[in-house]
Amino acid sequence: MKIRWQKSALTFLGLALVLGNFLLTTPVRAELQLVRSADFGTIYYIDSRGVRHPFPNEITYRSWYGADFSKVVTVGNEFLANYPLGENITIRPGTYLVKIRTTSPVYAVEQGGVLREIQNESIAESIYGADWSKRVVDVPDVFFENYQIGQPIKHDYTIPESVLYFNSDLKKYFYKNAGLLRAFADDEALAKNYFDKSFAISANRTFYEREKPIQGFDKNVFDPIALPIADRRDCENKKLKAAVILLADEEYSSDEVAKVQLIKNAASERYHWATDGFGEIDFDYPTTILLDDGYLIRKRNDGTTEVRNEAINTFYDNNPDEFDFIFVWTNFKIPTEDTNEIAHFVPVTNKWEGINKGSLDRSSIFGSQGKLKGVVMMGNINKYNPGTTEGLDAALNVVLHEILHQWSAYINFDDDGKNNNALLRNDDFFHWSIYAGFISPLGGSGWIDNGDGTFTSGLTKLANTNRRAYSQLDLYLMGLVDKRYVTPIMYLEPLIKDEVANTxxxxxxxxxxxxIIKANGPVKCSID
Incomplete structure (x- = not known):
């Protein structure tokens, strides 16, 4: 029997629903807890782990809550003793500028108490206006250790992160964080997140804007204990981690959930096999089920449905930035399924040299700080049949194929001083040519020399063409094997141009x- 979950029922519950290894997330507001010691007057913020964080002084409290003390509850020391003491709360980003009483530099505050020195008064005035000095508050030396020093602000066009931003052209308020803008739906949303418009930074610079506005209180906007924004760029290639999303429109079924789980459960082992044991990918993180809320998908006139970036942004609202790849299955047809593509790889970052793929980092528009390498749009889960051996192998071959796009099938080779791309498929240049003499999930035919001037495709000798390991060239480009293990690579020049046949x-x-190295350079990590 198919069990179907509908959007209306789940929204009514307003809970995080865990289904085995699946996690359905719906926005839930966790009530803030503010307590004051009856004996010494200190106000504490109690976080979701039950740790109490003191506001070191009144100005720090006011930077977060303004003049609102209505939610502060006075408690005794016995109550406080039940909650371990955590780090002090720091000044809210985008409110006051800070300085130490004993030194002259003035700092802007960013998420996690990161201080960025404003290098001169002209820059301060350009960013914060003529009255910028009225924002400056002194932080006692004893509390300065609660902060950490970040990069200085050297340019007058810099807009710090984690701030209330007013676009003077659009006449609209946004929350700016990690290079992304997110609009407030209305003034009530501003108020529920304790923003004071007088602290807004006004400019007409444009940034990438998320599609879903802030509606009501948002824990990602108001978080007194948020960690600093970290640069998570890396070249990880041996121990990868993947997240899986099932994105549904109005409803989804238990059968659809089960299909995703079957593929996911087998993916790590198949990847380890395909890399000849040199690589690993962890698919153990619980699958997130997202139901469209009006911002995650866009229905097109051709009958397909487009997955918006907001789906990935929403994932990161509730999950850590620790994944190299995000796989998205849907229960509707996406645009690429009207072409020959079964799935589609969306490149996000690349810091790998020697593979003829340019340096890339557009992770911030998805909500990652450089860790995410690619998003794999797997399409409608109902076109897969992982309940059979043949169907599971076919699905896993797609998974291997899409992961490999991060590194492989872009290279040229030196041919008497000229770059030659004969190893690549000439209709797209990011798959291996059918004339390549090896077999890979990205193409190639593994040609066998018959000794009479003819060659037979090695694919015809495979018992299962959906069980394809990565070639030695793939493994080299992934940085998993040294160049000395890559033997000379054969490719064919057919006597009949573009001939396609088994022999x-x-x-x-x-x-x-x-x-290959002469044309593309050696494979290596390059993070500036």
């Missing part, structure tokens, strides 16, 4: 790894 007449050509 063809052709002239073999050979490419060495040194020719």
């Amino acid at each position: 063809i007449k052709a002239t073999p050509q050979y490419v060495t790894i040194d020719q």
